[in-house]
Amino acid sequence: MRSVQRYLVTTSLFLVALVLAAATFIAFEVERVGRRQAEQQLQATTRALSLVVDGDLKRYEAILRVLAMSPHVAQRDWSGLDLQARRILQEPDAWLVVSDRAGRQLVNTGLSRGAQLPPGKAPEDMWGELDQGRSRICNLASGRVERQILCVDIAAPSRGRPEIALSVIMRPTRLAKILEQQRVEQGTYANVVDRRGIIAWRNVRPDQFIGQLATPDIRAAMSRRAEGVQESHSLEGVPTVAAFSRSPYSGWTFVVGVPRSDIRAGANQAVPLALGAAAFLILTGAAVGLLTARRVTRAAKNLAETAGEIERGFAPKYRPTGLKEIDTAAETLQAAFQARKLSEDRYRLIFEQSSDLILTADLNQVITDCNQSAAVAVGVRREQAIGRNIAEFISPDDFTQTSDKLRQKLAAGGTTRYDVRVRDS
Secondary structure, three states: OOOHHHHHHHHHHHHHHHHHHHHHHHHHHHHHHHHHHHHHHHHHHHHHHHHHHHHHHHHHHHHHHHHHOOHHHHOOOHHHHHHHHHHHOOEOOEEEEEEEOOOOEEEEOOOOOOOOOOOOOOOOOHHHHHOOOOOEEOOOEOOOOOOOEEEEEEEOOOOOOOOEEEEEEEOOHHHHHHHHHHOOOOOOEEEEEOOOOEEEEEOOOHHHHOOOEOOHHHHHHHHHOOEEEEEEEOOOOOEEEEEEEEOOOOOOEEEEEEEHHHHHHHHHHHHHHHHHHHHHHHHHHHHHHHHHHHHHHHHHHHHHHHHHHHHOOOOOOOOOOOOHHHHHHHHHHHHHHHHHHHHHHHHHHHHHHOOOOOEEEOOOOEEEEEOHHHHHHHOOOHHHHOOOEHHHOEOHHHHHHHHHHHHHHHHHOOOOOOOOOEOOO
């Protein structure tokens, strides 16, 4: 049989185990929710970067369409168009180029007015898109003046096959200026990847990585879906969680990655707090459980001592414990003791003062007590009668008869009454 203290301690340990399990679950849940929130924030950042860049590219396309409708284009007045374009497009990282189908440049505002224009040919894929009446956003390419360029192209209006293309040429650093407004957090890797998976711009060490392929896992993820979140590595080899989003306008993909350690850092700060709180609750619960167990054990011991005193015939000296149920049980025992004592006192008074012959005997009919009247009737002192058999004081015939009746009554239950003749000892 388990003691109350052991039972309470076991219960406390069970509750401690439940709290520990709950704390562990909360810690994992905090990390999972933190990871999910970080991923959602990354995805939102890629979409925002895409919208910002698309807005700028569409602005360039609008400028090109305004210039394409200029009378200078219709009249092939390239000097006049050059002057008009310089007034409209006054940006150090972007300029206008007008070229014919053969790739011969007719206007280049990236050079000084009157400068000799560089020779070359048109990109192979440019006219394939422009002939279908679409604008074109190019991939990262090698320029005739700049080593690396990006561009927006449209065809000038024509009754037949277009012969003139207007382009806004940009340095990749133009993307950096556009995206500076988004305030990408320190330690975050932000990339613009063209349709071939080549990095067109990067916020970290761009001179080293622009023109290189994005990591294989990012390119594989980009080939499967337009946006998502992928565990990856930066080009420097840092383990990251990266989100990507492809622009439906340019076809470029915007990739933002953060070190996995940074994502875990928030959770790592929350988890110790959760575990610390759990540890405090566990220790507090254990301490309260032990104190409660000790208090209940002391109260139960006090109750047992009270019962022992009653059993030995002493008046109980119970000390209230403040535990309602145990104190009520003790009060009940005390009340029962007082009632029994009162009954015994009444019985003793009747037993001592009655003129009737009263004696008590065990099942072997050995006298255990008798009153003074009974002792006088058989001619002995009271203390001399105790311990002797009733047969010594009753006639043999009556004793045999009453013994048989007594055995029958003990077997059947109830009470019986009969007269006997007492003989003087």
